[in-house]
Amino acid sequence: SAVISQKPSRDICQRGTSLTIQCQVDSQVTMMFWYRQQPGQSLTLIATANQGSEATYESGFVIDKFPISRPNLTFSTLTVSNMSPEDSSIYLCSVEDLVVQGTASTYEQYFGPGTRLTVT
Amino acid sequence: SQKIEQNSEALNIQEGKTATLTCNYTNYSPAYLQWYRQDPGRGPVFLLLIRENEKEKRKERLKVTFDTTLKQSLFHITASQPADSATYLCALMNRDDKIIFGKGTRLHILP
Numbered sequence: 608s609a610v611i612s613q614k615p616s617r618d619i620c621q622r623g624t625s626l627t628i629q630c631q632v633d634s635q636v637t638m639m640f641w642y643r644q645q646p647g648q649s650l651t652l653i654a655t656a657n658q659g660s661e662a663t664y665e666s667g668f669v670i671d672k673f674p675i676s677r678p679n680l681t682f683s684t685l686t687v688s689n690m691s692p693e694d695s696s697i698y699l700c701s702v703e704d705l706v707v708q709g710t711a712s713t714y715e716q717y718f719g720p721g722t723r724l725t726v727t
Numbered sequence: 728s729q730k731i732e733q734n735s736e737a738l739n740i741q742e743g744k745t746a747t748l749t750c751n752y753t754n755y756s757p758a759y760l761q762w763y764r765q766d767p768g769r770g771p772v773f774l775l776l777i778r779e780n781e782k783e784k785r786k787e788r789l790k791v792t793f794d795t796t797l798k799q800s801l802f803h804i805t806a807s808q809p810a811d812s813a814t815y816l817c818a819l820m821n822r823d824d825k826i827i828f829g830k831g832t833r834l835h836i837l838p
Contacts, residue, residue: 649731649816649831650816650818652825699771713759713778715773716761718770718772
């Protein structure tokens, strides 16, 4: 299984500023994702970080607000831009690993520890 | 509309008993369904995956069932222990390869 680390683990930021979150994986992975988990809510996919091309954003999320970089197969960053208190959330990096069991294969997903962001 | 619902926000179970958590979905056709455990301040940890053509999957004290007719998965922890206290998330992999998560159920095992 992949081991994922994130930096910072938490931060308190002022509105209008930007924060870049880093995600490092201990092995090369094809698929990397960024999720948001607001208090009491389910995990919501922000975007898929694509290596060598622009990220693929889900409905309701745009590149200007959440620019993502993926320079290689083990690293990605998510920036939360021009923050407001509504951006206070936990941001999680995730990777997908193909698991082969006999003749069947499935994808298992692994998550980083998350970055707890508070915007004041 | 598409929905994933997990039973009650919190569940209290006496130590040693079996905890059963429910995940219901509507207007999805999942290829498979996953269960995760999430502890406070941590990311989710993968526990079990069950495919649409499987009725039941076991791993140690954990058991998952998947009923595509009822559109429901049940997650059981037998001989529950206080260390099993956590939030458990259900997630399904839809046919468009997107994984959708439920809100989770907080489980408290009472000593």
